[in-house]
Each structure stands twice: as C-alpha cells, then as structure tokens.
Amino acid sequence: xxxxxxxxxxxxxxxxxxxxxxxxxxxxxxxxxxxxxxxxxxxxxxxxxxxxxxxxxxxxxxxxxxxxxxxxxxxxxxxxxxxxxxxxxxxxxxxxxxxxxxxxxxxxxxxxxxxxxxxxxxxxx
Numbered sequence: 001x002x003x004x005x006x007x008x009x010x011x012x013x014x015x016x017x018x019x020x021x022x023x024x025x026x027x028x029x030x031x032x033x034x035x036x037x038x039x040x041x042x043x044x045x046x047x048x049x050x051x052x053x054x055x056x057x058x059x060x061x062x063x064x065x066x067x068x069x070x071x072x073x074x075x076x077x078x079x080x081x082x083x084x085x086x087x088x089x090x091x092x093x094x095x096x097x098x099x100x101x102x103x104x105x106x107x108x109x110x111x112x113x114x115x116x117x118x119x120x121x122x123x124x125x
Contacts, residue, residue: 022114023121024079031077040125046078047118050111057090057104065094068107075114086110 023043032038053071057064068091075083087110090103 022080022082022110022117024081027079027081031079036125040122042078043118043121046074046080047115049074050080050083050115054108054111057107060100064100065091068094071107080110080114082110083107083114 028039028043032042050071053067057067057071061067068087072084072087072091075081075087086103086107090100090107093100093103
C-alpha cells in the first residue's frame with residue numbers, strides 16, 4: 001500500500017480572537033436567531049438607549065453605577081463587547097470611588113464607535 005501525499009497551498013489562519021469591529025455580528029445573529037428584522041430593531045433600540053445612558057452618566061447621578069450596569073448588559077446582548085467592557089470598567093470605578101472621568105471618556109468613545117457601526121448596518125438593510 002503506497003502513501004499518497006500531496007502539497008497543500010498555504011492559507012492564512014483566522015485570528016484567534018475575531019475582530020468584527022464594534023459589533024460582533026455572529027453574536028448578534030445568534031441572539032436574534034438570524035431574524036434580520038429583530039436585529040434591526042434591537043440595534044436601533046440599543047443605539048438610542050446607549051446615547052441616552054451616556055448623556056445621563058456624564059452628570060454622574062447617584063445611580064450612575066446602576067446605569068453603567070444596565071448599559072453593560074445591553075451591550076453584551078447585542079455583541080457590543082467594547083461598550084460592555086467600558087461600561088463595566090466605569091461601574092467598577094464608581095463602586096470603588098475612583099475618578100470616573102477617564103472611564104467616562106472611554107465609554108463615550110466606545111458608544112460612538114458602536115453607534116457609527118450600527119448606523120452603517122441599518123443603512124445597508
């Protein structure tokens with residue numbers, strides 16, 4: 001019995017941690033069961049909610065930790081993991097009594113990037 005070997009052309013490996021940008025599209029598809037209409041609806045709702053919560057957090061109300069926690073959960077649900085991480089960082093900082101200014105700026109940037117991506121996705125659909 002002879003062994004048949006053939007050369008296979010090199011092909012790049014996918015990244016270990018995929019970077020889909022501000023929104024993890026695969027996660028969003030899983031969470032909405034692939035329903036495009038539902039995806040558009042939750043993206044639009046998240047975009048509006050995120051903008052509202054970031055504006056409210058800028059004033060550092062007494063319930064800022066709870067607002068950051070809400071945003072963290074909403075972001076995770078749609079695959080906006082950069083927003084979730086930034087909101088979680090702010091939540092932790094608030095709980096520990098640290099200076100929230102840098103974390104608020106990071107959260108604002110993450111939300112802005114996510115909203116730009118969402119706007120582009122909604123225009124394509």
